[in-house]
Amino acid sequence: MINVAVVGSGYWGKNLVRNFAELGALHTICDKNTATLKSFHEKYPDKKFQTSFEAVLENSAIDAVVIATPAETHFELAKRALLTGKHTFVEKPLALVGGEAEELHRIARDRNLKLMVGHILLYHPAIIKLKEIVDSGELGKINYIYSNRLNLGKFRIEENILWSFAPHDISVILHLLEEMPIQVMAQGGNYLNSDIADVTMSVLSFKSGVKGHIFVSWLHPDKEQKLVVVGDKKMAVFDDTLSKGKLQIHDKGVEWVKRQPVARKNKVQIVLIKSDEPLKAECAHFLECIESDRTPKTDGNNGIQVLKILNACQESLENKGTTVSLNGNGLSEPYSAHETAVIDAPCRIGKETKIWHFSHIMSGAEIGGGCNIGQNVVISSGAKIGHNVKIQNNVSVYKGVTLEDDVFCGPSMVFTNVINPRSHISRKHEFKETLIKKGATIGANATIICGNTIGRYAFIGAGAVVTKDVPDYALMLGNPAKVAGWMCECGHQLDLQDEIATCNECMKQYRQTGEDVSALKDRKNAYRDVKKAL
Numbered sequence: 001m002i003n004v005a006v007v008g009s010g011y012w013g014k015n016l017v018r019n020f021a022e023l024g025a026l027h028t029i030c031d032k033n034t035a036t037l038k039s040f041h042e043k044y045p046d047k048k049f050q051t052s053f054e055a056v057l058e059n060s061a062i063d064a065v066v067i068a069t070p071a072e073t074h075f076e077l078a079k080r081a082l083l084t085g086k087h088t089f090v091e092k093p094l095a096l097v098g099g100e101a102e103e104l105h106r107i108a109r110d111r112n113l114k115l116m117v118g119h120i121l122l123y124h125p126a127i128i129k130l131k132e133i134v135d136s137g138e139l140g141k142i143n144y145i146y147s148n149r150l151n152l153g154k155f156r157i158e159e160n161i162l163w164s165f166a167p168h169d170i171s172v173i174l175h176l177l178e179e180m181p182i183q184v185m186a187q188g189g190n191y192l193n194s195d196i197a198d199v200t201m202s203v204l205s206f207k208s209g210v211k212g213h214i215f216v217s218w219l220h221p222d223k224e225q226k227l228v229v230v231g232d233k234k235m236a237v238f239d240d241t242l243s244k245g246k247l248q249i250h251d252k253g254v255e256w257v258k259r260q261p262v263a264r265k266n267k268v269q270i271v272l273i274k275s276d277e278p279l280k281a282e283c284a285h286f287l288e289c290i291e292s293d294r295t296p297k298t299d300g301n302n303g304i305q306v307l308k309i310l311n312a313c314q315e316s317l318e319n320k321g322t323t324v325s326l327n328g329n330g331l332s333e334p335y336s337a338h339e340t341a342v343i344d345a346p347c348r349i350g351k352e353t354k355i356w357h358f359s360h361i362m363s364g365a366e367i368g369g370g371c372n373i374g375q376n377v378v379i380s381s382g383a384k385i386g387h388n389v390k391i392q393n394n395v396s397v398y399k400g401v402t403l404e405d406d407v408f409c410g411p412s413m414v415f416t417n418v419i420n421p422r423s424h425i426s427r428k429h430e431f432k433e434t435l436i437k438k439g440a441t442i443g444a445n446a447t448i449i450c451g452n453t454i455g456r457y458a459f460i461g462a463g464a465v466v467t468k469d470v471p472d473y474a475l476m477l478g479n480p481a482k483v484a485g486w487m488c489e490c491g492h493q494l495d496l497q498d499e500i501a502t503c504n505e506c507m508k509q510y511r512q513t514g515e516d517v518s519a520l521k522d523r524k525n526a527y528r529d530v531k532k533a534l
Contacts, residue, residue, distance in 0.1 A: 002087075002287050003027035005056045006066045007077065009036055011154070012091060013068035019283040020066065021047070030056050053077065057084040064114075064290060067091060070158050075100040082107045082115065089286050091118040092167040093310060094303030101307045102348075105300030114289050116296040117303035119171035123282040125274040126238050126247040127172055130229070133249065133271075134176050139231030140253075145173050146213035147227040150220035160197040162186065162313055165216035170306050171298070172227060173204065173212045178363075180305060180326060180345040181206050186313040187321040191219060202313045247271040301346040350387065368405070392444070400433040400450070407436050410444035410462065417450045437472070439489060446481075459487040473510065473517045486510070486517045 005028035006017045013031070020026040021044060028048040031037050037049045050056055056065065057080060064087035067077050075095040081088045082104065094117045095101040108115035121127050133139060147169040156164055174180065181204040188200035198219045204212035225240040235250040251266035282298075289296045296302075312324040337343055337355040344362050350369030355361065357375045364381035367373070371385060374393040379385065382399035389403050392411040397403070401415050417431045432451035436442070440454045443462035454460065455472035464481040475485040475493060486494045488503035488510070495501055499512045509520040 001025065002063045002290050003061055004064045004066055004287075005030055005050075005059075005062045006068065007031075007053060007056065008067065008069035009040065010068075015279055016066055016068050016091075016283065017044075019277075019280045022280070023284055023287060025064075025283075025287055027062055028056060028059070053080075057081060057086065063087060064089065064286070066286075071163060072096060072158060075104065078104050078115070079107065082111065082113055085111065085113070087114040087286075087290050089116045089118065089283075090303070092171075092303075093117070093163060093307055094300070095307065096163075098304065098307050098311055101300065101304045105304060108300055114286070114296060115300045115303075116286050116289065117298050117300070117306075118282065119167065119298040119302065119306065120278050120282050121168050121172050122175055122298055123285060124240070124278040125276050125281075126240070126271075127175070129247055129271055129273050130236055130238055131176060133236060134229065138234060138249070139229060139236060140233030141231060142177070142208075142210050143230045143232060144211040144213065145176065145227065145229050147172070147215070148224045149214075149216045150222070150224040151218055152220060152223075153218055155192060155198075155218055157193065157196065160188075160200070161216050161218055162188065162197060162200045162202070162317065163310060165218070166200070166202060166214050166313070167306055167310065169214045169216070169227065170204075170309050171302070173214075174302075174305055174309075174345065176229065177206060177208070177210055177212075178345070179206055179208060180343070181212070181309065183323050183325055184309060184312045184316060185321050185323045186316040188317050197317060200313070200317060202316075204309065245270045247273055301348070304348075305346050374411075386438070398431070400431045401436070402433070403436045404438040404440075406439045408441040410442055410446065412445050413442045413460075414445075414447040415450065416447070419450065440470075441491070457487060457489045459491070471516055473519075483515075486512070489519065 002025050004020045004025045006013055006020060007030040009017050009029050009031045017026060017029055026047055028050055029037060029040050030050040030053060032051055034051060056062060065081040066089040067074060068091045069077060071093055074090050078088050078090050094104060104115055149165045149169060183205040184202060186200055186202040188197035190196060191198045199217040202214040223241055227238045229236040233253060235252055237248045237250060239246055249269040249271060253264050254261045255264045285297060308326060312326055316322055316324045335349045335353040338357045340357050341355045342360045347361050347363055347365045349367045352369055353367055353371040355373045359373050359377040361379050362381045365379045365383050367385045368387035370388040372390045374391055376394050377391050378396040380397060380399045383397045384402045386403055386405035388405055389407045391409045394412045395409050398415055398417040400417055415434060418427045434448060434450050435453040437454060437456040439457040442460045445463045446460045447465045449467050452466060452469050454470045455474060457473050458470045459475045460466060461477040464476050465479040466476060467480040470476055473486050474483045475487050477484040486496060488494055488506060488508055490503060490506040492503055492505045494503060494510055496512050501510045510517050511520055
């Protein structure tokens with residue numbers, strides 16, 4: 001059984017304590033407030049209690065940490081938990097800065113830990129059903145979505161209403177549409193405190209033409225939690241304040257009669273949904289992901305996407321409603337993409353990467369910073385591309401292909417992913433991994449047969465067909481490709497004599513040992529490496 005420690009047991013944390021206790025996973029309640037801990041003693045006499053977060057991290061019996069502390073502490077606490085080897089559940093938002101959320105995601109991924117963010121509405125039975133309805137096409141083409149999340153209080157001084165309320169609705173809109181907005185704008189009003197927005201209206205614009213409108217306020221006379229999806233066939237209403245009939249389908253829309261729009265107002269259908277508690281479903285999902293090694297529905301990538309939009313809205317808010325593009329303007333990953341490029345969320349694209357005409361980056365692809373992705377390039381889900389990689393026109397990088405830093409892919413070169421493809425037989429489960437190591441060059445029209453590794457700074461000549469592993473620094477020519485010489489890191493051919501070669505261009509030295517070539521370190525570099533080791 002997974003043992004969980006809930007850190008922060010106040011306003012929202014107490015609900016997490018209750019649910020993890022009911023699921024049989026609660027091990028420790030951690031809170032700095034001793035009075036709060038004392039109030040839990042009678043209800044949970046068999047549990048552990050701690051005022052020290054450090055003690056929680058040092059306890060090897062605890063497998064996972066659930067963080068329900070103020071938003072400004074999320075990054076620091078989550079990072080410490082992950083570095084200690086604990087699976088981590090963080091209440092929204094995942095962090096306050098995009099770069100911090102990305103760092104948490106990288107740590108979790110590198111250490112094979114589960115990182116989950118508390119976007120609770122994605123576990124609500126009504127939203128799960130609404131997603132099915134949208135995907136089925138019953139509503140038709142989605143025109144716009146608007147949400148109202150309004151109440152009188154609870155007033156906060158550590159975060160504004162945008163950060164407190166809007167993450168819920170942003171996460172739902174992204175979930176329903178499965179795309180990231182290309183632009184956002186936000187306006188608001190500060191009435192209780194001069195530097196904290198109490199009311200905001202945000203508009204998200206998507207490449208598909210859909211608009212998302214999010215109105216949040218803690219200065220409203222009545223509680224309202226409503227989301228409306230307007231399609232060109234029907235409309236859906238989710239009202240979470242209702243005890244019954246939370247999800248409704250309205251057979252309403254517009255008919256054109258004599259070229260004039262006429263409102264169609266037919267019946268309203270109540271959609272039956274399960275009565276499951278969303279928070280319990282969310283907590284159970286976290287435990288299941290740990291036990292079965294699954295990726296959480298609201299993982300680090302999900303948290304990063306929501307945070308990008310929050311940061312963009314905040315930037316717009318601070319600049320009096322100026323439109324902000326999600327491809328720049330100081331956001332966490334300011335890459336640039338031509339308007340004809342298709343980028344499916346969620347994917348990771350690093351800073352200063354350029355994506356050119358008609359290229360397609362699929363959901364789940366990972367691209368580092370400083371890359372140049374040429375025209376008509378496809379990067380599939382699961383493909384991993386390092387920093388400063390150049391991919392020329394008409395190249396497809398499939399799942400299972402990893403390009404390390406500084407790799408060059410020439411025009412129309414080909415990666416394969418199956419050894420024996422047949423059109424009528426699916427062999428996706430037989431995809432073989434291909435690794436192109438740091439600094440390697442693949443010439444125009446070359447073909448890399450899957451399942452092979454191209455060594456560091458190897459050079460694959462134009463039109464060559466690689467059918468086996470390639471050593472570091474090797475020059476490969478022909479079909480099938482064979483070693484025809486050796487290349488320097490700077491891209492010039494080496495003249496190996498007596499097993500030693502000095503590049504005529506950069507003066508870097510190399511040694512051949514048997515069938516392998518390695519770079520020699522000069523004294524300056526060797527001294528530097530010794531100092532780093534010390």
